[in-house]
Amino acid sequence: MTQDYVIDAAAVTLSLGSGAGRVEILRGIDLRIARGQSVALLGPSGSGKSSLMAVLAGLERATSGSVNVAGKDFTALNEDGLARARRGHIGIVLQAFHLLPTMTALENVAVPLELAGRNDAFATASAELEAVGLGHRLTHYPAQLSGGEQQRVAIARATAPGPDLIFADEPTGNLDAATGHSILDLLFERRTQAGATLLVITHDPALAARCERVLEMQDGKIVKDSAAESLPLDGGG
Amino acid sequence: MNLPLRLALRDLRGGLAGLRLLAICLFLGVAALAGVGSLSSAILSELNARGQSILGGDIQVSVSQREATAEERSAFEAAGRVSHVTRMRAMAARTDGAESLLVELKGVDSAYPLYGNLRMQPGALAPRPSGESAAIGPEIAERLRVGIGDTIRVGNGRLRVIGLIAEEPDRVGQGFTLGATVLVDRAGLTATGLVQPGSLYSSHYRIRLPAGAVPEPVTERLKAGF
Numbered sequence: 001m002t003q004d005y006v007i008d009a010a011a012v013t014l015s016l017g018s019g020a021g022r023v024e025i026l027r028g029i030d031l032r033i034a035r036g037q038s039v040a041l042l043g044p045s046g047s048g049k050s051s052l053m054a055v056l057a058g059l060e061r062a063t064s065g066s067v068n069v070a071g072k073d074f075t076a077l078n079e080d081g082l083a084r085a086r087r088g089h090i091g092i093v094l095q096a097f098h099l100l101p102t103m104t105a106l107e108n109v110a111v112p113l114e115l116a117g118r119n120d121a122f123a124t125a126s127a128e129l130e131a132v133g134l135g136h137r138l139t140h141y142p143a144q145l146s147g148g149e150q151q152r153v154a155i156a157r158a159t160a161p162g163p164d165l166i167f168a169d170e171p172t173g174n175l176d177a178a179t180g181h182s183i184l185d186l187l188f189e190r191r192t193q194a195g196a197t198l199l200v201i202t203h204d205p206a207l208a209a210r211c212e213r214v215l216e217m218q219d220g221k222i223v224k225d226s227a228a229e230s231l232p233l234d235g236g237g
Numbered sequence: 238m239n240l241p242l243r244l245a246l247r248d249l250r251g252g253l254a255g256l257r258l259l260a261i262c263l264f265l266g267v268a269a270l271a272g273v274g275s276l277s278s279a280i281l282s283e284l285n286a287r288g289q290s291i292l293g294g295d296i297q298v299s300v301s302q303r304e305a306t307a308e309e310r311s312a313f314e315a316a317g318r319v320s321h322v323t324r325m326r327a328m329a330a331r332t333d334g335a336e337s338l339l340v341e342l343k344g345v346d347s348a349y350p351l352y353g354n355l356r357m358q359p360g361a362l363a364p365r366p367s368g369e370s371a372a373i374g375p376e377i378a379e380r381l382r383v384g385i386g387d388t389i390r391v392g393n394g395r396l397r398v399i400g401l402i403a404e405e406p407d408r409v410g411q412g413f414t415l416g417a418t419v420l421v422d423r424a425g426l427t428a429t430g431l432v433q434p435g436s437l438y439s440s441h442y443r444i445r446l447p448a449g450a451v452p453e454p455v456t457e458r459l460k461a462g463f
Contacts, residue, residue, distance in 0.1 A: 100247075100248075101251060102247055102248050102249070102250040102251040103247050103250075107247060111244070114240055114243075114244075115240070
């Protein structure tokens with residue numbers, strides 16, 4: 001039976017710098033993620049987790065290897081092509097929220113929809129904010145929101161376009177435990193509603209345990225994969 | 238309202254602090270444009286006010302390595318008062334040969350200049366050169382270490398320095414020159430022996446039109462005739 005892989009990466013390497021200062025960040029990553037799967041990416045600081053996510057999200061260009069995401073070969077796309085590939089297909093939630101400070105919660109969520117040319121941008125954004133429990137804070141600016149509320153807005157922004165993939169990099173890193181738990185509940189609920197594949201980077205084993213699959217990275221390689229169809233433990237490279 | 242404008246207006250809610258660099262660049266750009274415009278305006282204004290002096294006449298007709306024919310000269314004189322100036326590069330030297338210098342040799346007639354004034358620095362022996370004498374640029378005097386009353390060699394001629402040039406009204410209008418001016422009259426030019434077949438020189442005939450006359454029809458007539 002042919003598996004529908006939303007992410008299919010092979011022999012991916014990422015090197016930055018030049019000459020003696022060159023750093024090998026990813027050392028031959030082979031990874032396939034099935035559509036609709038939730039995946040946790042664990043590993044110590046500097047293991048390459050965020051870099052791998054950046055490559056899979058099209059934010060960083062792999063030095064070598066193939067990266068196919070949602071049916072598109074990212075290695076063959078230029079910057080504009082990658083931006084178009086991300087638009088509407090990939091939602092990103094980051095540890096520091098990264099909301100636009102001069103825009104209201106509603107405008108923040110509407111921006112990706114406006115950029116996609118959606119006529120219903122604000123209506124959709126309003127509905128998303130209602131879904132994350134911020135229907136009463138539409139006109140508030142990020143500075144007027146708590147950390148948890150800001151992350152809710154970020155989640156709404158990521159899920160509003162109905163993406164195939166949601167990447168979350170330490171989504172609760174800047175939040176207290178209680179708020180973090182509620183954010184994770186919301187993140188998993190929204191991704192289920194959207195039917196999206198979720199890749200979440202975390203140090204938290206409890207969060208990892210909520211995912212269907214757990215990958216462990218070390219020194220730029222995937223050293224452990226909990227999936228039944230696991231790849232070789234040695235990620236190669 | 239289009240999307241980029243909407244996004245820009247939202248971004249401006251954060252204040253104008255982030256636009257400091259833009260404001261500085263705009264200021265510098267406008268200042269540069271204003272400076273260039275001001276300079277250009279000043280140059281054009283000066284050209285308009287002193288154009289005739291700078292160019293040496295209302296109309297100039299130039300020929301290379303020859304003088305105007307009698308027919309050509311008649312046509313020029315029919316249009317107005319004519320001044321004949323011959324220009325060439327030459328070497329000026331001390332009579333002891335210790336120093337020599339590339340100069341702009343300029344032979345003028347009694348009508349020169351048609352506009353403006355030829356002035357010598359104080360101490361000149363005469364208001365203008367005649368015969369085997371020359372007025373020289375101060376740079377030439379300094380380089381050759383000669384003064385008023387001394388003699389310099391130009392070609393075959395030995396020319397007495399009668400003065401240092403203070404004002405040469407058509408100097409700017411000559412464009413790029415390779416040296417300072419040695420000014421002689423027609424007789425002095427002949428004395429140098431430098432104007433002969435094969436010499437590289439140019440003959441310029443400046444015409445001063447009667448008051449109120451417009452140059453363009455005269456120019457067209459001369460072009461059509463020659």
